[in-house]
Amino acid sequence: MNLMGKSILITGANRGIGKSLVLESIEKGASKIYGTSRKEGSLDLNNNKVEEIIMEVRDIESVKKAMNKISSLDILINNAGVLHNVPILSEEEQLKYAKEEIEVNYLGPLNVCNIFWPLLAKNKSSDNKGVIVNVMSTLAKVTYPFCGTYCASKHATLALTRGLRAQLKDLNIDVLEAYPGLTDTDMTKGLDHLPKVTPLKVAKKIITAIENNQQEVYVGDDSIEMADHILKDPKGAQDEANQYMPDSLKI
Numbered sequence: 161m162n163l164m165g166k167s168i169l170i171t172g173a174n175r176g177i178g179k180s181l182v183l184e185s186i187e188k189g190a191s192k193i194y195g196t197s198r199k200e201g202s203l204d205l206n207n208n209k210v211e212e213i214i215m216e217v218r219d220i221e222s223v224k225k226a227m228n229k230i231s232s233l234d235i236l237i238n239n240a241g242v243l244h245n246v247p248i249l250s251e252e253e254q255l256k257y258a259k260e261e262i263e264v265n266y267l268g269p270l271n272v273c274n275i276f277w278p279l280l281a282k283n284k285s286s287d288n289k290g291v292i293v294n295v296m297s298t299l300a301k302v303t304y305p306f307c308g309t310y311c312a313s314k315h316a317t318l319a320l321t322r323g324l325r326a327q328l329k330d331l332n333i334d335v336l337e338a339y340p341g342l343t344d345t346d347m348t349k350g351l352d353h354l355p356k357v358t359p360l361k362v363a364k365k366i367i368t369a370i371e372n373n374q375q376e377v378y379v380g381d382d383s384i385e386m387a388d389h390i391l392k393d394p395k396g397a398q399d400e401a402n403q404y405m406p407d408s409l410k411i
């Protein structure tokens with residue numbers, strides 16, 4: 161797919177990977193880029209092709225309101241997400257963060273896809289397809305114990321993505337699974353001892369994967385190596401992830 165002249169919606173576009181996806185979409189000649197934010201004026205991109213749309217992905221009414229502002233759509237990128245580094249067994253007060261991860265990372269794309277698919281499917285054909293991109297992580301396929309609840313939310317998003325692809329196949333909408341590795345954004349503050357890729361590199365790879373009609377894209381050595389490990393030896397990949405433990409449990 162050529163992005164020239166296309167209309168794109170990117171959730172969580174005011175910072176991090178989402179902001180870079182907007183910049184890369186401009187670079188590739190998209191005619192209209194709808195970037196979502198939760199606070200008016202936080203999408204500080206001064207470009208007449210970019211329009212800020214307010215959207216709280218957890219709130220279906222907010223998603224519907226956003227949809228009513230858009231007349232046509234070719235590409236939908238579900239990028240908004242949260243990470244709280246909460247293990248599966250945690251203090252009770254931490255469980256509110258697990259709830260937020262499920263609400264944003266899984267129920268968010270579920271809301272957005274349910275509201276937007278009819279618009280995305282409009283005027284599509286085998287020569288003019290629509291695309292949904294779900295930004296996940298290899299943590300959708302293995303569980304790192306120190307952030308077990310985030311992994312659970314991303315596993316749910318992978319199940320959603322597979323169901324989506326099956327249901328949309330006959331409507332000329334392709335679905336791309338995007339797996340960034342550790343990326344230098346607000347989400348990974350404090351992990352500065354680990355190698356990270358830039359959000360712009362992630363965005364470039366995702367956009368190239370859309371252009372090449374791929375079903376999956378992995379960005380960064382950690383993501384590529386983990387994907388390979390999962391493919392060849394799923395148990396070994398989970399054993400490797402199990403090295404990343406939270407503090408020991410105390411009875």
Ligand SMILES: NC(=O)c1ccc[n+]([C@@H]2O[C@H](COP(=O)([O-])OP(=O)(O)OC[C@H]3O[C@@H](n4cnc5c(N)ncnc54)[C@H](OP(=O)(O)O)[C@@H]3O)[C@@H](O)[C@H]2O)c1
Nearest residue numbers: 172176177198216217239240241297340342343345346347
């Ligand atoms: N960074 C990494 O290492 C990494 C690796 C693999 C996958 N990912 C995934 O990549 C995506 C982007 O992550 P990032 O690193 O760019 O994170 P980020 O810099 O923390 O940005 C997150 C974005 O999501 C938005 N958002 C959060 N909760 C929302 C909600 N309830 N409704 C609407 N928007 C919401 C944020 O908006 P506000 O500014 O309003 O909070 C922000 O725009 C996420 O899905 C993440 O899981 C990231």
